[in-house]
Amino acid sequence: MNSAVLQRTQIVFDGTDLSIDQVNTIAAGRGDISLSDEESFVARINRGAEFLDSLWQQEGVIYGVTTGYGDSCTESIPVDLVEELPHHLFTFHGCGMGEVFTLEQSRAIVAARIASLARGNSGVRYRLLQQLVLLLQKDVIPVIPQEGSVGASGDLTPLSYVAAVLCGERKVWYRGDQRDVAEVFDQLQIEPLKLRPKEGLAIMNGTAAMTGLACLAYKRAEYLAKLSARITAMMSVALDGNAYHFDSTLFAVKPHPGQNQVAKWIHDDLNVGAAPRQNSRLQDRYSLRCAPHVVGVLQDSLPWLRQFIHNELNSANDNPIIDGENERVLHGGHFYGGHIAFAMDSLKNAVANLSDLLDRQIAQLVDIKFNNGLPANLSGAVDSRRPINHGFKAVQIGASAWTAEALKQTMPASVFSRSTECHNQDKVSMGTIAARDCIRVLQLTEQTTAAALLVAWQGIQLRVRVSALDLEKLSTGLNTTITQIADEFSFLKEDRELEQSLRKFVSLIQQRHWRLYET
Known part of the structure; x- marks a missing residue:
């Protein structure tokens, strides 16, 4: 037990560079992981989300917030439906197939997504980063099918499983087993998120699956x-x-x-x-x-x-x-x-x-x-x-x-x-x-x-x-x-x-x- 404790490495997500070695440490389950609570970091993360909230409510045209996705970007989303859109995004992308990624690989994927979102350029709340980091801290890791991504627009289908888990849907690895995340969240008293506009896109429209691997x-x-x-x-x-x-x-x-x-x-x-x-x-x-x-x-x-x-x-x-x-x-x-x-x-x-x-x-x-x-x-x-x-x-x-x-x-x-x-x-x-x-x-x-x-x-x-x-x-x-x-x-x-x-x-x-x- 003591040797295992000695081998653990402190890793803080604070918007600075994450190394390949640190991703491997997280993947192996040997990282003591935290999210920076420095006032300047929290403010920088929230600033983008606050700007987006004010913009779309003023009827600004923002792709994936007030429009549909992909080729549907010409479709305007009524203001009263904007907040439902992120849920639809991860829901209709729930079509992954094939074998699932291993627990180690899935941890690496989550770490890679946090590293990107922590740069502060994606319009997500600090609260969302907290939920992602909590998954790693509690080792509640999304079960992600391997097949279904063409690598642009990013890893949409694999990462939809990360977004869904944050919201209390689909399955996770927990203590060696695959379980419904709703049961695990209830057991650990974790409150599911409701994604804000752009947050579904921010999680899914990126390269975290390929980069983690x-x-x-x-x-x-x-x-x-x-x-x-x-x-x-x-x-x-x-x-x-x-x-x-x-x-x-x-x-x-x-x-x-x-x-x-x-x-x-x-x-x-x-x-x-x-x-x-x-x-x-x-x-x-x-x-x-x-x-x-x-x-x-x-x-x-x-x-x-x-x-x-x-x-x-x-x-x-x-x-x-x-x-x-x-x-x-x-x-x-x-x-x-x-x-x-x-x-x-x-x-x-x-x-x-x-x-x-x-x-x-x-x-x-x-x-x-x-x-x-x-x-x-x-x-x-x-x-x-x-x-x-x-x-x-x-x-x-x-x-x-x-x-x-x-x-x-x-x-x-x-x-x-x-x-x-x-x-x-x-x-x-x-x-x-x-x-x-x-x-x-x-x-x-x-x-x-x-x-x-x-x-x-x-x-x-x-x-x-x-x-x-x-x-x-x-x-x-x-x-x-x-x-x-x-x-x-x-x-x-x-x-x-x-x-x-x-x-x-x-x-x-x-x-x-x-x-x-x-x-």
Whole structure:
């Protein structure tokens, strides 16, 4: 209990930038979350709502307040119906389909929406922000179907489930179960909101679903880049590879900084010169020799991916934008998720290439034609038991299947823009689909990575037996990982079911269990 308390992080929504790391902390349920009550912040938030109230009551024309939505913007809303309009917006968008987002993903989506609304440019009341923050504080999280958004006008259908929950409708995650929010609100004595004009649009007409997912995807990919470098070092040891492929002088002549960082990680892991090499092959195959070039594409992409995601997260991304300070209503298209779409389409490509790289390394290591003297399929069986044991044969097939599916998912979603909503939304981002694709590619790649960890570890154990490899001569980092794997997995001597081991290692990867390189 004490360690859990120590791990919690204070996060205050106050209109300043929220980081990708903070979204991940909130998503994991490790944030102590609050809303600023500074007088200046409260006043800035309320100023926009007060300006809107005065404007529409004076019969000012405001999109989505005194007009219908989308192509229906030419439809004038009678003054006596204006306050009913937000309820209709989240009601008719209640048509999501498919699997629902996980609890972690839904927390991230709520956090992303609060970050945007807290900028003070959306015309919502401070009271609405309080209700959103209360959802995170009490861990009463909307159940949100994954399918139904084209990424402009923002994530309308997914975010309608957030708006509805604020008002006491639909379902929530609470204490591990899906329950009717009305029951949970009654149990916790939470008063449902009645949305003010523009507040439904402010919640729904934005990029929070795709951006929340992007924050989660970024951290998973960032970790996989490091883990792929560590696994490559392990594979090189198991295959008796050429450590000089990662020499700093070699990489100095091709100065991509991320690529060179990956090469240095692998070079340092291999503790070059400490272990004698018996393999006579001058150049290792590409999946070893070119690993820094493959992983380096992702590593070099992380800075701009972070910038794209961070900027979207900390933007007012609904429509219209409300300038309460200068009393202006600015109609535009900030709900368009093009930056997140491009980031997620790019990220899933780079991540799938990691799966492809590790799959090729696995294929080398299990094959007696390429593994420099190790047993077929890395079976630990000996003597009369050898013929009936097949080691990692099926795991290699599985890794190939997961990789193929990951690669299949890399078609950019953003190029499949559709004209929707009576051709009002005639160019859309597909950002949410791109983000969902990226999450799927990450899952598949983590499965391949789990297989690669087990295969590389088994290969090193066999190299000790075959070539008298001295593990003490390996680097501290490499030895630490080898020891940590041994704590969770035992040497595969006789065939056994490996599904649960693979699932455990996928979970450990997603928890970022192994402490890797400091940057």
